[in-house]
Amino acid sequence: MEKYVELLKRTQLFSGVKDTEITSMLHCLQAKLLTFKKGDYVFREGEHIDKLTILAEGKLLVQRDDFWGNRSIVNVIRIGEMFGEAYVAPESGSLLNDVIAEEDSTVIFFDVRRILTVCSTACRFHSMVVQNLFFAISEKNRKLVQKIDHMSKRSTRAKLLSYLSEEAKRHNNNRFTIPFTRQQLADFLCVDRSAMSNELCKMRDEGLLQFDKNKFILL
Amino acid sequence: MEKYVELLKRTQLFSGVKDTEITSMLHCLQAKLLTFKKGDYVFREGEHIDKLTILAEGKLLVQRDDFWGNRSIVNVIRIGEMFGEAYVAPESGSLLNDVIAEEDSTVIFFDVRRILTVCSTACRFHSMVVQNLFFAISEKNRKLVQKIDHMSKRSTRAKLLSYLSEEAKRHNNNRFTIPFTRQQLADFLCVDRSAMSNELCKMRDEGLLQFDKNKFILL
């Protein structure tokens, strides 16, 4: 656990909290470390969760398979990112998605109740963490709206352009790497993989962009 | 303003706060009342907002028109509901959507900075409001994921079924009224109106549901 203090220091949740304070908060929040093999479920849809998690190693996908077997990827959790913020609130209902390890992963679990119930004596920085959590949920909220914006586009091409240009903007660079395989990108944008692959190649042939695997260049 | 204390008492933000305390908080948060005619912009995409708002009268739509003129409705704000929570955080960037009065509307504006900076002396219930705000953002987050879930469905029919069955579940009743005209529902689900209208009628003919205007019955 101690080895992840450096990582935690750079996360949104512990932003501005010092090493020694993080160490004491790990106890206060009853932090636990769990590992998952590729393909393992971290959470299942329908579960009632009372844990906030930060990813220490690997990669997670927040996704959902519907009745017809179509998969929809809602979000990717990368190292240092969080999952479960939206379920910190009491009466937040059951989880709407599966969370699955896309690679062998290590996840830090925090006790939710310990976060909201400020322990004034032990952790002076508890309130700062609560505020960080607040801003984190706020930011995830805006990201979800952005995703809705991509998905709202009518054609596969428009969805791709919307997503890719946002990634370019986010990286401040027209060269960037996406965290998806083709199938995953299709599941993220909710379109058919082969149709999307086709569209990507057309766009490349038209000189709109270049790509190699999951490295893209917008032109 | 005083006439809306009863309304505010029943909102998520002021849940658990007494009348007299709400009255004093209205000053503390520099509450201001503004009215909008049908079609007026309450906020515009790209704006930097520093106000939290609660709708007192009318109806608002959170929407966005893309390059090709396709409109996407992200959310409806009904009386007592809130907009702007996700932009309370500093550095939350510019607004991603337009907010438009769908009917003549009255909106209460609160100063965001006053909400986050707890004034310990004046308002004992300030911290409760902050917590309420926290839970509200959290809930909106989950609602956005639900919307993504509807939109992720591949066919118009599946999108409709996903949306309508959630509404039925939310109302605890297979009879319910939706807050949309056909065009708006189409914009909300990001599909073509006529195709959707067609699909609705097919579903009715197959005995899956009944409808009259925006009243629906699932069978």
Place this chain on the structure above:
DNA sequence: ACAAGTCTGTTGTTTTTACAACAAAAGGAG
């Protein structure tokens, strides 16, 4: 009550997407 405008359902046509199937390329395990 009337006229103008909006909303809804309906139809036919065009375009796009989904689906299925396969081959080539890349990556991994033994």
Place this chain on the structure above:
DNA sequence: CTCCTTTTGTTGTAAAAACAACAGACTTGT
């Protein structure tokens, strides 16, 4: 290195959605 699996691009066909255009029902304002 070789075999096996996964990923990606490609194609043809079937299905679905978008688009356009219009008529009737319903609203709204005068």
